[in-house]
Amino acid sequence: MRALVIAEHTNSALKDATAKAVSAAQKLGGEVDVLIAGEAARPAAEEAAKLSGVAKVLLAEAPSLARQLAEPMAALVVSLAGPYDALVAPATTNGKNVMPRVAALLDVMQISDVVSVDGPDTFTRPIYAGNAMMQVRSGDAKKVLTVRTASFQAAGAGGSAAIESVPAAADPGLSEFVSEQLAKSDRPELTSAKIVISGGRAMASKENFAIIEKVADKLGAAVGASRAAVDAGYAPNDWQVGQTGKVVAPELYIAVGISGAIQHLAGMKDSKVIVAINKDEEAPIFQIADYGLVADLFQAVPELEQELAKLGK
Amino acid sequence: MKVLVPVKRVVDANVKVRVKADGTGVDLSNVKMAMNPFCEIAVEEAVRLKEAGTASEVVVVSIGPQAAQETLRTALAMGADRGILVKTDATVEPLAVAKILKAVVAAEGPQIVLLGKQAIDDDANQTGQMLAALLGWSQGTFAFKLVKEGDTLTVTREIDGGLQTVKLKLPAVITTDLRINTPRYASLPNIMKAKKKPIDEKTPADYGVDVAPRLAVLKVSEPAKRKGGVKVDSVAALVDKLKNEAGVI
Numbered sequence: 142m143r144a145l146v147i148a149e150h151t152n153s154a155l156k157d158a159t160a161k162a163v164s165a166a167q168k169l170g171g172e173v174d175v176l177i178a179g180e181a182a183r184p185a186a187e188e189a190a191k192l193s194g195v196a197k198v199l200l201a202e203a204p205s206l207a208r209q210l211a212e213p214m215a216a217l218v219v220s221l222a223g224p225y226d227a228l229v230a231p232a233t234t235n236g237k238n239v240m241p242r243v244a245a246l247l248d249v250m251q252i253s254d255v256v257s258v259d260g261p262d263t264f265t266r267p268i269y270a271g272n273a274m275m276q277v278r279s280g281d282a283k284k285v286l287t288v289r290t291a292s293f294q295a296a297g298a299g300g301s302a303a304i305e306s307v308p309a310a311a312d313p314g315l316s317e318f319v320s321e322q323l324a325k326s327d328r329p330e331l332t333s334a335k336i337v338i339s340g341g342r343a344m345a346s347k348e349n350f351a352i353i354e355k356v357a358d359k360l361g362a363a364v365g366a367s368r369a370a371v372d373a374g375y376a377p378n379d380w381q382v383g384q385t386g387k388v389v390a391p392e393l394y395i396a397v398g399i400s401g402a403i404q405h406l407a408g409m410k411d412s413k414v415i416v417a418i419n420k421d422e423e424a425p426i427f428q429i430a431d432y433g434l435v436a437d438l439f440q441a442v443p444e445l446e447q448e449l450a451k452l453g454k
Numbered sequence: 455m456k457v458l459v460p461v462k463r464v465v466d467a468n469v470k471v472r473v474k475a476d477g478t479g480v481d482l483s484n485v486k487m488a489m490n491p492f493c494e495i496a497v498e499e500a501v502r503l504k505e506a507g508t509a510s511e512v513v514v515v516s517i518g519p520q521a522a523q524e525t526l527r528t529a530l531a532m533g534a535d536r537g538i539l540v541k542t543d544a545t546v547e548p549l550a551v552a553k554i555l556k557a558v559v560a561a562e563g564p565q566i567v568l569l570g571k572q573a574i575d576d577d578a579n580q581t582g583q584m585l586a587a588l589l590g591w592s593q594g595t596f597a598f599k600l601v602k603e604g605d606t607l608t609v610t611r612e613i614d615g616g617l618q619t620v621k622l623k624l625p626a627v628i629t630t631d632l633r634i635n636t637p638r639y640a641s642l643p644n645i646m647k648a649k650k651k652p653i654d655e656k657t658p659a660d661y662g663v664d665v666a667p668r669l670a671v672l673k674v675s676e677p678a679k680r681k682g683g684v685k686v687d688s689v690a691a692l693v694d695k696l697k698n699e700a701g702v703i
Contacts, residue, residue, distance in 0.1 A: 241583035250668035431683035
């Protein structure tokens with residue numbers, strides 16, 4: 142068994158999702174290599190080489206790989222797939238974009254959003270927004286997996302793998318990068334934050350999210366939102382937590398003005414401690430919250446900020 | 455320019471499914487079914503392309519049991535022109551769906567295939583990407599905005615951290631995210647008109663596709679249940695619990 146992890150990185154740095162995918166790949170029970178595909182991506186490769194348990198880092202650099210578009214990425218991964226029994230990527234928007242293309246080119250049925258590696262060919266994944274867990278055994282010669290990062294611990298440091306340059310495959314020339322609008326924030330990433338505080342439709346405006354952001358900054362937390370809040374334009378798309386947004390499992394999840402639709406619960410119910418603040422005491426979110434506070438969020442959230450200040454936060 | 459929109463019949467988004475006691479799957483008997491919400495968004499986008507004069511015909515295709523015809527009728531009522539039902543009672547995995555769709559594309563010759571980014575039953579998020587791979591076409595997944603200029607399609611995509619815009623060579627496969635549009639409700643006259651629109655019936659065998667699954671389902675189980683905890687009566691009490699009981703702040 143030999144696995145190749147397709148890394149998530151920014152060329153200049155490795156993302157935490159990669160370390161989690163490495164740890165999922167290690168559970169397959171064999172050697173794990175990491176592929177860094179990008180442009181001027183040696184710094185990311187050097188970080189990957191330090192991950193514990195990585196045997197080798199493959200570094201493919203080309204202008205066409207700078208943004209990791211699906212068409213050249215899939216061509217590259219397929220060109221390298223030969224010796225590997227499994228191809229693994231984190232279930233980020235990148236992983237979700239690239240891996241099914243790889244799987245189809247290899248005539249393999251991908252297994253998406255793996256939450257547990259139960260054996261070299263057996264995996265568990267959520268279906269129906271996490272309302273059921275399905276264990277499957279793959280009959281394909283190669284396994285193509287995306288793994289849910291919230292379900293795996295990041296591989297630690299302490300490795301010293303060799304970095305080997307590999308040629309980029311020919312760019313199929315189907316797509317071209319135009320631009321990117323990325324939110325700039327000093328807060329931690331939603332999917333790797335230890336604390337997440339999210340607002341729902343009851344926030345009632347974009348401006349009102351400021352009271353949540355103040356608490357987030359006191360706690361060093363990431364800010365999330367329910368789909369209703371995003372659809373209403375109160376919060377940006379990439380804050381959405383839920384079945385079709387991001388899946389998070391922080392130490393502490395604070396749901397503010399979120400009723401708790403099953404699609405939202407799918408994105409946060411594996412959090413260690415859940416707090417719900419909602420003025421409707423019948424809100425379904427209270428059924429899964431460890432601590433519930435029935436209160437008007439416009440009073441409770443600023444008060445929370447003050448209480449945290451008293452603790453010296 | 456023809457647009458092909460594959461649509462899937464799934465459990466209604468508001469239904470909370472139950473796992474069968476024997477662990478073989480979820481109980482779908484007497485459960486309300488509907489068009490997958492992401493497919494509705496794809497149909498809406500295709501119909502808007504037609505209304506804008508960009509597309510000349512919108513063809514919808516569904517792979518599933520006879521009842522999937524209702525899903526096609528819904529799409530026809532929203533404004534699609536005609537339907538194709540690829541009839542099968544088997545569970546068809548995304549890879550096999552993509553193979554059937556590849557054959558449908560060969561027969562129909564669309565310039566754009568528009569799909570939902572994922573189905574809310576298996577949550578796989580694979581079919582569009584797989585179809586693009588099999589066709590050797592460009593792909594624009596998780597689309598937030600589409601602009602067609604000549605033989606290119608500029609697609610703004612929802613990605614982790616924000617938005618990304620790419621320029622794709624046509625033909626292309628596009629998968630829709632939540633915010634590209636709000637699907638319309640079909641009007642009663644359009645629902646009546648849709649009954650007269652043609653639906654072709656085919657089978658996977660007509661397209662020479664083997665739909666035998668690659669994955670063996672060993673077990674379907676309930677997720678670990680979370681118990682509700684306690685209600686606190688003040689913010690101060692909450693902060694105290696978080697600090698001294700849970701130890702998370």
